[in-house]
Amino acid sequence: MATQERPRLDPATARQVIDPSSYAEWDGLLDTFDRLRAETPVAWVEPEDGGVHPPFWLVTRYDDVMRMSKDNATFLNNPHTVVFSLTEGIEFAKAFSGGSEHMVASLVTFDAPIHMKYRKLTQEWFMPKNLRTVEDEIRAIAHAAVDRLLAGGGEADFVKTVAAPYPLHVVMQILGVPEEDEPRMLMLTQQMFGGSDEDLNQSGMKDLPPEAITQLVAGAVKDFEAYFAKLTAERRASPTADVASTIANAVIDGEPLNDRDMMGYYIILAAAGHDTTSASTAGAMLALARDPEQWARVRADRSLLPGIVEEAIRWTTPVQHFMRTAAEDTEVGGQPIAKGDWLMMNYVAANHDPAHFENPRRFDAARSPNRHLAFGAGAHQCLGLHLARLEMRILFETLLDRIETVELAGEPARSRSTFVGGLKTLPLRFTPA
Numbered sequence: 447m448a449t450q451e452r453p454r455l456d457p458a459t460a461r462q463v464i465d466p467s468s469y470a471e472w473d474g475l476l477d478t479f480d481r482l483r484a485e486t487p488v489a490w491v492e493p494e495d496g497g498v499h500p501p502f503w504l505v506t507r508y509d510d511v512m513r514m515s516k517d518n519a520t521f522l523n524n525p526h527t528v529v530f531s532l533t534e535g536i537e538f539a540k541a542f543s544g545g546s547e548h549m550v551a552s553l554v555t556f557d558a559p560i561h562m563k564y565r566k567l568t569q570e571w572f573m574p575k576n577l578r579t580v581e582d583e584i585r586a587i588a589h590a591a592v593d594r595l596l597a598g599g600g601e602a603d604f605v606k607t608v609a610a611p612y613p614l615h616v617v618m619q620i621l622g623v624p625e626e627d628e629p630r631m632l633m634l635t636q637q638m639f640g641g642s643d644e645d646l647n648q649s650g651m652k653d654l655p656p657e658a659i660t661q662l663v664a665g666a667v668k669d670f671e672a673y674f675a676k677l678t679a680e681r682r683a684s685p686t687a688d689v690a691s692t693i694a695n696a697v698i699d700g701e702p703l704n705d706r707d708m709m710g711y712y713i714i715l716a717a718a719g720h721d722t723t724s725a726s727t728a729g730a731m732l733a734l735a736r737d738p739e740q741w742a743r744v745r746a747d748r749s750l751l752p753g754i755v756e757e758a759i760r761w762t763t764p765v766q767h768f769m770r771t772a773a774e775d776t777e778v779g780g781q782p783i784a785k786g787d788w789l790m791m792n793y794v795a796a797n798h799d800p801a802h803f804e805n806p807r808r809f810d811a812a813r814s815p816n817r818h819l820a821f822g823a824g825a826h827q828c829l830g831l832h833l834a835r836l837e838m839r840i841l842f843e844t845l846l847d848r849i850e851t852v853e854l855a856g857e858p859a860r861s862r863s864t865f866v867g868g869l870k871t872l873p874l875r876f877t878p879a
C-alpha cells in the first residue's frame with residue numbers, strides 16, 4: 447500500500463502522542479483523543495524525519511481496540527516490540543538480545559501456540575480461588591502500609607508512602623523475594639528496561655554512553671539470572687505455595703522450563719505487577735480525596751467499594767497502550783492495514799470513548815456496565831487482574847477502617863511515560879479513625 451493513502455497524523459499531534467510529557471498533561475491528551483476518535487480513529491503516525499521511531503497506526507476507538515485485542519491470529523505480539531519504543535531503543539534491544547526487538551522473551555512477547563502453554567502454567571494461581579489463600583498476607587502488607595501513612599502525623603504523599611510500595615511488597619512476596627532484596631529487584635527491573643527514554647531517567651542511566659548502558663543492562667540480566675537460579679533451586683528442593691514454586695516446578699511438553707524462559711516469567715510478573723496497581727490505587731485515592739462525601743458514604747457502606755475499584759482502574763488506565771503487528775493484510779475500522787504494520791491500541795483513548803462511557807472524564811463509582819479495556823482483552827488479557835482488584839479492595843478496606851477523613855493537601859502530579867503511567871505524587875491530609 448502506498449504511504450500517501452494512509453491518513454497521516456499532523457506532525458504536532460503525532461509528537462504529542464509519542465511524547466512522554468503529554469501523558470503528564472492528561473486533559474490535553476484526552477482532548478486530542480476525542481478529536482481523533484471523531485475525525486481519524488485509525489491514524490498513521492510517521493515521524494517527519496523518518497527516523498525517530500518506526501511508523502505505526504494509532505487506534506483510538508473502543509470497538510476497534512476491543513476487536514484487535516480479541517483477534518490474536520491477525521494482530522500479533524511478535525515480532526515487533528509490544529511497547530512503543532524509539533528506533534534507538536529497538537536497536538538497543540536487538541543488539542542486546544541478539545536480534546529480537548524484545549529485551550526479554552515472556553508471556554507478552556509470545557503468540558499462539560506457545561503463549562497459551564506458558565500462560566496456563568500460572569493461570570490457576572492467579573484465579574480468585576487460589577488468591578483467597580494469600581488474602582491474609584496481603585492484608586498484613588496493607589496494614590503495614592497504612593501504619594506508614596499514619597506515622598506521617600496527618601499529612602503524607604500517598605504515592606510514596608502507600609501506593610508505590612504496597613503493590614511492590616505484594617508482588618515480591620508472591621514471587622518469594624524477601625523484603626531486604628526488594629530494592630535490588632526494583633533497581634534490576636529499572637536497569638533492564640532502561641532502554642527507553644523515560645525509564646533511562648528513572649534508573650539514572652540517561653547520561654551514560656551506550657557501551658556503559660549495554661554493560662549495565664547485561665550485568666542486570668546476569669544478576670537476575672543468578673538471583674532466580676538460587677530461588678529456583680530452593681523451590682525445587684522444597685516447594686511452597688508461592689508462584690515462584692509454580693514456575694520453578696513447571697513442565698511444558700514434558701520438559702522443565704529452561705533458565706531463560708523461567709527468568710522471563712519472573713521478570714514479567716515482577717515488572718507487570720507493581721507500577722500498574724500503584725497507579726490505579728493512587729487514582730482511586732485521588733477520586734475519593736476530592737469527594738469527602740463519597741469517602742464517608744463508602745466508609746458506611748462497603749458494598750460501594752468494588753464499583754470504586756473498577757472505576758478507578760478505567761479512569762486511570764495505568765497501562766496506556768500495547769502494540770500489535772498485523773499478521774496479514776487486513777482492516778481496522780474500515781482502514782486498510784498492510785501485513786507487517788505496527789499498531790498502537792491506545793487504552794486511554796478507548797476507555798474514554800463516549801460511545802461506551804457516558805461522560806467518560808467523570809469518576810462515576812456507580813458506572814454500570816463498566817466494561818473497560820484497562821486490562822486488555824483476548825488471549826493476553828491481564829493475568830493479574832483478579833490480584834490487582836483484590837489488592838485494591840483489601841487496601842481500601844484497611845484505609846476506610848483506619849482513616850476517618852481525607853482531603854487533598856496539594857496538587858497531585860502525573861508521571862511522564864507513554865507506557866505505564868499515573869500519579870507520581872498525591873499530597874494528602876487525613877484524620878485517623
Ligand code: HEM
Nearest residue numbers: 553554718719722723765821822823826827828829830834
Ligand atoms: C498483561 C494491565 C496488574 C500481570 C496486561 C495487559 C494489560 C494489563 C493492559 C495486556 C493485555 C492485552 O494485551 O490484552 C494491568 C493493569 C493492572 C495490572 C491496569 C493494575 C491495575 C497486574 C498484576 C500482575 C499482572 C498485579 C501480576 C502480578 C500481567 C501479565 C500480563 C499482563 C503476566 C501478560 C499476560 C499475557 O500476555 O498473557 N496487564 N495489569 N498485571 N499483566 Fe497486568
